[in-house]
Amino acid sequence: MNSPISAAASPLAEQAYRKITRRLIPFLFLCYVFAFLDRVNVGIAQLDMKHDIGFSDFTYSIGAGIFFLGYVLMEVPSNLLLTRIGVKRTFSRIMVLWGILAAATAFVTLPSHFYTVRFLLGLAEAGLYPGIIFYLTRWYPVERRAKAIAIFTCATGIAGLLGGPMSGWLMTHMEGIRAMHGWQWMFIVQGLPASFLGIAAFFFLDDGPEKAKWLSDAEKAQILADLKHSSGVSGTHAEHTFMNALRDPRVYVMGFVWFAQIAGVFAIGFWLPTLIKSTGLTSPLEIGIYSAIPYFVSWIALIGMNWNSDRTMERRWHCGITMIIGALGLFAAGLIHGSLAWSLVALSIATAGILAPNPLIWAISTDYIRGSGAAGGVAVVNCIGLLGGFVSPMIIGSIKTATNSMAGGLGAISLLMLIGALAAIVLAPKTTGARSLEELAADRLDDSAAANVML
Template identity: 45%
Template sequence: MSSSVSAVLPAAGAEGALEKRAYGKVFWRLVPFLMLCYVVAYLDRVNVGFAKLQMAQDLGFSETVFGLGAGIFFLGYFLFEVPSNLLLHRVGARMWIARIMITWGILSGCFMFVESPTGFYVLRFLLGVAEAGFYPGVILYLTYWYPAHRRARIIAVFMSAIPVAGIFGNPLSGWIMDAFHGASSLQGWQWMFLIEAVPAVLVGIMVLLYLDNGIQKARWLTAEEKALLEREIEADHAQGGAQGPHSVAGVFRDMRVWWMALIYFAFVMGQYALTFWMPTLVKATGVQGNFHIGLLSAIPFLCAIVAMNLFGRSADTRRERRWHLIVPSLMGAVGFTVAASYTQNTVVALAFLSLAAAGVLTCAPLFWSLPTAFLSGTAAAAGIAAINSVGNLAGFVSPYLIGYLKDLTGSTQIGMYVLSAVLVLGAIGVWLVPRKLVNR
């Protein structure tokens, strides 16, 4: 530790109050704003699922075409994820996250001009390229501020943005599509893409004005608060660095990184099946009207917010990671299986879709407490991006698989059963991770 940091360390008796104050400042300064960014990001990523209710019919897209277009986003995401995260680590989160948000906002608005499957595929791919690095970049950014034993709770709060996007975004998307349909000779889905693209550009500009690249750049922290936070991060790196790779090359040689990527792949399969197909699944139970579909689609996301934060708080309090992932993964498997078996009963299907949402959306934030327990520094930038990019290929496989199986069988039932099996495999993968590697 540097002498300048040591000089401002508090007396032992005052450190508890100082720690509480410092982390309170960090939380309220960063986490709500990052949640806002992710709400906007997630809405622009998955609103294509709501657009499908009109878009597929207007443009003559089959279920397979839609599923491929929804999933091809993740091919661009996969190819550019690692370089994007390494650039964020080099140039700073403020500049890079702003760049990501502004470019994806512009591209998202361009979807209003789609007329053919080819145009749909190209824009979805480019959107993936533009957004590559946002989510793993934020996970990396949070490691600059929070040690491992605090991250599950914080990442769970941050990722509550996913269900928040569903709660507000689904009814909003449905309302825009119904209210603006035919205005200025545009379809409702065209208006939805245009209107929902604007916040990404505006929030991207806000990032430039608001976000700090790290502890030392934070003028809203005192010298004592900065010293305490840096001391915790240094101690965390010393513990994690002893058991993790120290270079980018070391990351790609470390089999634990690839094992983590396979586990994450299983969880992402369930996550994107839920977010892309929720409106279709709710509609299949007999619900009519885009706005009503949006309102009912919000219920599972409300359940997910509660589960994510309860599991995240429990995991940090107990410093236990594996069973806090295994249980929600199995919840997701049971939820998808039962919901798929009762598609003619709105109440039963919605109840078990809520269980599935609570499970699969809880898996994502809690998962990141595993790899960040042994990755730090540049290795963390590369490792988080590599795991996220491979795992998010499931975002390509999942919607395409369900669309293909629905065209083949006329039902989403078989696809849901396959997803349930994948989630069980993910739970087994977590169980095989050595407890001593991740429980800290």
């Protein structure tokens, strides 16, 4: 493992990064809560939706997964456009459109309607997650990045923690209001806030530290110096143009690791309510409340795992071991029948092991993919990975339709995650954030000089 960074950061740096975290992370966090909620709330909606409009498990699986085909098609163009027109315009466009389309899911009546809306939703939302990851690289140096990404990625856990009970409540208590089903109200209530957040993003976000009026000149100089020292071209991680990224095998390694991880994420995201229902529960509200427990456990695991990774500056083993734990929990969840308590234990282990490595994968990727092609390279990794969101529900749905059991499908996804974990441990790039004490001391002298010039 790499040596931990032991040199203390300057008070100016700590002050600057506290400002950045307080300003950016809560807003980005809220945006991604609604993004993840709008991806996975269909998992709770389908408990009643399939009966109300006559969808089969396989129809639901296609609709759930086709979102990712649209996402992948627009992923790279969206991220390349981000570097041209800026963060504010890109995020506003994404969120306004996705909010409208997410709400429109309430009005589907045929499988073709469902497929079309989900596909268009994927097109609209494409670029948000990698765009935010790339955006954070403009504010945080590599040794602070996993923690920042981890705090932001907690949105997935919070979306599950709050979204399950909220979705269940809406489906139970809004049923029949204005002649609409509860699941229709759920899509509207959880979809439209994204459009309002998109409008707010245009006025609230800055494209980089140099444009942030809420930072002092000395703080801007400190941040820009930190980014230059930690994220510049190094002897081991060369600059990537977009074409270099397309030719680099390790970009595809990280794409595969993300593919395996995303297959697990949406095995949980789309099928967790069904697994809990199989223990004998029938009320959407009860199912939604119990669905929150695995996400709460994952939230704790995500913060702890990524804090330790930043402390030691080791990524690959943290990522791989956690993925293995998630795979074992997912496999066990498919074998447990009739026991709510044991199902929740297995699902909590699975969800924690599946969600906790997400920031680590992006900390490795953004440390490795540097230079002018970083946005496009990150989008390539995410494009490959998000195909897992299409493959996962298709595998599970088709096997469940054929066998009337979740065990085979969850076993297949568990095996895929194990292979991804081994790829992360053996083939992923090493993190270069840990530097010698002499380099850190020289950096602090350079940063102080830069800050004094700005003053």
